[in-house]
Amino acid sequence: MDLRDLLSVLRARWIVIVAATLVGGLLALGLSLLTTPTYQSRVQFYVTVSAGDSASAAYQGSLGAQQRVQSYAELVKSADIAQEVVDASGVDLSAAAVARAATASAGNRTVLLDVSVTDTDPDRALRMAQGYGDVLPEAINRLEIPDGGGPALAKLTVVNPPALPSSPVAPNTEQNVAIGLVLGLLAGVGLALLVNALDRRVKSTEQLEAMTGTPVVGSIPFRKNEDKEGGAEHIVPFREGHSPAAESFRRLRTNLQFLNVDNPPRVIVLTSSVATEGKSETAINLSLALAEAGNRVLLIEADLRRPLVVSYMSMPDKVGLTNILSGQADFADVVLETRHEGVDLLACGPLPPNPSELIASEVARKLLQDLRKTYDYVIIDSPPLLPVTDGALLARIADGALLVVRTHRTTSDQVVQAVDNLEKADATLLGIVTVANKPAKKGAGGYYDSYYYSTSKSASAPEA
Structure with a gap:
């Protein structure tokens, strides 16, 4: 850890340091007040x-x-x-x-x-x-x-000769408080460094690039209220100006073109390590950013376990991808036009009992080949990589995957395991997209279980 990293840790944990310093001073003051004067x-x-x-x-x-x-x-x-x-x-x-x-x-x-x-x-x-x-x-x-x-x-x-002492020699309250403050400060710095060492969450793009060997191609900021429009809080209002969120997706769009200048990826899977990292919202807004540049884009809801894209975009989900993969319908019969120019949506359709088998089928591979001829970009929202294999299977038959990582929530172990899952499936990891963290109100484990093994769906559920 160099000086810059040390200062960054101290700045991030300043509340702990200040609290420890004040506690040290207060303890010293309390001990001085409780000590009998001599x-x-x-x-x-x-x-x-x-x-x-x-x-x-x-x-x-x-x-x-x-x-x-x-x-x-x-x-x-x-x-x-x-x-x-x-x-x-x-x-x-x-x-x-x-x-x-x-x-x-x-x-x-x-x-x-x-x-x-x-x-x-x-x-x-x-x-x-x-x-x-x-x-x-x-x-x-x-x-x-x-x-x-x-x-x-x-x-x-x-x-x-001796004289009658007029003031006590102990306790020296000022000196004790000063010593308490210094000891509290040192304890606070030590505690901050210890917490930082034990904290396995991803905190920076440099850390991500070092552990994955893959560049961070996009950084999505925390979305403030002014970046949201009424009734569509998951969709960035690209037409209303240059908000921080809109500009971040435009930069992501540009960076995708430079991943392979001669043959840039066009069929892209958006996935993550675990749930609640923002992959569905990222897939939607990346599609809108690509369409804004004049591209024809198809957004596929391929999370066949708990689809949320249709809820975020207020679209029907009676039929969709599962109907095509099961041979019950053709693509032209189930594709939906959205209210966003240049963006079509292939919804999930009825939830199947065997999502992984459908994703790994020859029909799915043939479908993506055909869609490549029709659309400039195909953006696929898939399940997270750690609980199920769907995302890795999709990435293998696509041009590659973008791994969405929510900073200060996702752990380094989860990211490393997700990258390893992609490598084992012979899938290409195109890059990392970071999403600024929102305060988590639920434990990752509890929500993880309810996400994948609950049959209920809600439009107001946390983003996938």
Whole structure:
């Protein structure tokens, strides 16, 4: 994944990232508000060591003070010292609790010792710090007296006495919220990348071309209300101007002519991997776009399981393709003229019990050969490829198939399997047509079953 892909993922998942960032900040704020404030009182000591009057003695005394101050810092945690602080300050804590509340630090090459005491009660923190200020010098004085008696070798002097803390040192709400926001942001980015890695849906034309080795010859945008005319929401109003949808089908029409310049495909199957990808609507509007350029076009409803083209075009479906394939009628007896100039329709006809056998018959192959002589283009709407073999069988006896893929819904596995089905049937995949996604309200599996194994039909059903 390069930088452009990364930015694309982050832009697509920005809601997840923003939500995670806000959650991180809110959690940090909540923890800060729930945390009991703690206060700190600090006392500072100065260490001196007895030395002679010479410069060398003074230097040795300074080094000795620096060495001693590190040891004195360790004494702050001593149980004996802590108990003396309890006795001197009168706090209602154990010696172990006082030792845990106190911290000591001494910098390198310095003779200063800092002792800090932290507690939830500012007054108690002050009293313990004062206790250390009283106890620690006396303890050091006792420890530094030579065995033979005499003055102490080192002395601890309070240079900065403790003061009553006016504000808590913890929690630092601003810092905690900032850290929470940063951690939330990182978590959001990580979650976005994880979701993207697990998301198997097709998202781009580059991804489609890479996995299929076939060019994307058309990209149909999401159709807005202004692209639809009353009573015919599946049909693009080509005569009413240059809407985005109309222009996309015109580009598809042009691209078909360049798939094979010497012998462009004229009998084309429109199919998809699964249902609800927009193949029927694409077949209708491609037919209208081809007719707009002066071609004579026949649109065949070859989905013999759940035909929807006749519903979308408000045409009768009493007779049609199945009557011809079963030998009950001739083409001239069942072909229908549509209200769109240059476009004829061969409806499905009665639903047969054996669709695949009819599609694979010699009568079907002969019919397409004859229609090639009559029409400039024959556009065939077929069932999806994964549930049944009808689409692959039709593509084998036609010039090839256009695979309709609904982006951000169809998975890469479904597309790869559909292409494999075409290859196994020795059918030609002419190209890919992408259709912008509409929010899916039903699961793909449930609708898939109802599409193919329901005997009812409805004009208001989702597009095939």
